[in-house]
Amino acid sequence: xxxxxxxxxxxxxxxxxxxxxxxxxxxxxxxxxLLSSVATVFAVCSTLCLGLxxxxxxxxxxxxxxxxxxxxxxxxxxxxxxEVAGRAAIPALLWVLxxxxxxxxxxxxxxxxxxxxxAGLRAASVAVxxxxxxxxxxxxxxxxxxxxxxxxxxMVALLSxxxxxxxxxxxxAHLAGRHHRFLxxxxxxxxxxxxxxxxxxxxxxxxxxWADEEAAAAVGSRRTVAxxxxxxxxxxxxxxxxxxxxxxxxxxxxxxxxxxxLALRAAAAGQSVLDREVQDRLLATVRTKAPAPDRPLPEExxxxxxxxxxxxxxxxxxxxxxxxLFISEATVKTHINNLFAKAGIRDRADAVRRAIASGLA
Numbered sequence: 001x002x003x004x005x006x007x008x009x010x011x012x013x014x015x016x017x018x019x020x021x022x023x024x025x026x027x028x029x030x031x032x033x034l035l036s037s038v039a040t041v042f043a044v045c046s047t048l049c050l051g052l053x054x055x056x057x058x059x060x061x062x063x064x065x066x067x068x069x070x071x072x073x074x075x076x077x078x079x080x081x082x083e084v085a086g087r088a089a090i091p092a093l094l095w096v097l098x099x100x101x102x103x104x105x106x107x108x109x110x111x112x113x114x115x116x117x118x119a120g121l122r123a124a125s126v127a128v129x130x131x132x133x134x135x136x137x138x139x140x141x142x143x144x145x146x147x148x149x150x151x152x153x154x155m156v157a158l159l160s161x162x163x164x165x166x167x168x169x170x171x172x173a174h175l176a177g178r179h180h181r182f183l184x185x186x187x188x189x190x191x192x193x194x195x196x197x198x199x200x201x202x203x204x205x206x207x208x209x210w211a212d213e214e215a216a217a218a219v220g221s222r223r224t225v226a227x228x229x230x231x232x233x234x235x236x237x238x239x240x241x242x243x244x245x246x247x248x249x250x251x252x253x254x255x256x257x258x259x260x261x262l263a264l265r266a267a268a269a270g271q272s273v274l275d276r277e278v279q280d281r282l283l284a285t286v287r288t289k290a291p292a293p294d295r296p297l298p299e300e301x302x303x304x305x306x307x308x309x310x311x312x313x314x315x316x317x318x319x320x321x322x323x324x325l326f327i328s329e330a331t332v333k334t335h336i337n338n339l340f341a342k343a344g345i346r347d348r349a350d351a352v353r354r355a356i357a358s359g360l361a
Contacts, residue, residue, distance in 0.1 A: 008049040012042045012195035019202035028209035029177075035206065036182045039199040043189035047096055053089040099191040107184055114139050118148065125149060126168060134158055134232070136167055138174035147175040155232065163228035166219050170228075173214030179207040197323050205256070212257055226261035229254060233315060234349045254315035255356075297358050298342050305339045306360060308332065312348065313355025 018038060022031040118139070121127050126149045127139075134155040141147035149171040159167060174180070182203055190200040212229065216222040233254040297306070304325075311321045318336070322329045336351075345351045 006049070008042075008045040009193070010195075012046065012193045015039070015042070015196050016198040019198045023202055023206060028206045028213060031206040032179070032182050032203055032210055035199050035203050036185050039186045039189035039196050039203070042196055042199075043192035046193045047093070050089045050093045050096065054093055096192050100188050103184070103187050103191055111140070114150065118150065125172075126151065128153055128156060136171060136232070138171040138180070140175065140178070140180045149175070159228060159231065162219070162221070162224045163231065166215050166221075166225040166228040167232070169215035169218040170211045170225070173211040173218075174207070177207075177210060177214070179211065182207055201320050201323060209257060209260060212261060216261060222261045226258045229261070230258050234352055256314065297354065300342055301339065305335050305342070308335045309339055309343075309351060309355050309358075310360035312336075312351045313360055315352070 015038075019035060022035050026034065117129070118127050125146075129150065129152050131152040132154040133152055136149070136151040136155050139148050139150050149168055151167065151171075155167070156164060186196070186200040186203040190197045212225055216225045219225060297309075301309075307325065308321060311324055316324065318329050318332045321332045325332075339345065340351070343354065345354055
């Protein structure tokens with residue numbers, strides 16, 4: 001057996017290439033199912049491995065309440081450094097349980113709070129909240145109830161009638177496909193094993209792409225959906241939590257979603273940024289709200305700061321940027337603060353505009 005007993009803990013290292021291949025070569029629906037299933041299986045296996053290491057490595061230690069028979073001598077001999085591995089597995093397993101419990105608690109709290117906010121409104125499939133902040137998200141229902149589309153009056157005011165139809169079709173696709181379950185499963189998997197974080201990011205993207213395709217089929221115009229996604233992305237705050245799918249939310253680089261809708265060949269080839277024609281179309285939809293900057297990026301920006309700005313332009317969150325660059329979120333925040341100060345960038349939406357206008361995204 002030897003070192004192979006630790007294989008379930010390190011096998012999730014393959015998550016990144018699996019995610020890339022699935023994103024680029026599979027239909028979003030298929031990719032979402034496949035990546036969620038792989039993440040769940042890997043997470044369960046690694047958690048069980050931690051549990052077995054704990055039992056095998058500590059059952060014989062003095063003061064341990066576990067029966068000695070649970071730790072067979074032949075099994076212990078097959079596990080390298082069984083006592084060290086067993087002791088290390090205890091805090092790791094406790095961290096996994098606490099972290100997953102926290103995710104479930106937050107998910108339930110958000111759904112309960114959102115349900116309370118909507119309790120006084122008329123029972124309809126779409127709930128419009130009187131809020132100037134632009135956002136939209138799909139609130140899952142319980143049991144046989146499919147759920148509701150929640151949208152703010154600010155978001156409704158920013159979109160044209162065809163774009164609003166695209167928005168509602170997009171959110172209904174999230175509800176019909178129960179995308180919140182996929183998102184929650186990969187969140188739990190990423191907490192169970194940090195090596196699975198690329199799958200969490202990939203599923204967030206493929207779930208949005210799945211909803212984009214369903215919306216395009218329902219509306220009958222891929223251009224309308226792409227225009228709605230591009231316009232909403234620059235102003236939207238997304239859903240209240242990553243567990244609730246939100247229209248033009250942070251997960252999933254928005255330029256890639258627009259490119260997939262408007263430039264199918266480029267998307268099929270795995271192109272992850274917009275070509276010039278697609279950039280012009282996206283900028284044209286928001287030019288009245290956000291004019292292009294009249295000054296170039298300062299030369300004192302470091303290569304890393306330019307790289308961070310490019311990833312912001314692709315729609316990545318701080319966590320997504322950290323995963324892409326293999327740095328901590330705190331380091332990402334430092335780069336963003338320095339970047340905003342040097343370039344005179346006001347907020348994240350302004351950063352997206354500057355990145356696109358500068359050719360970085």
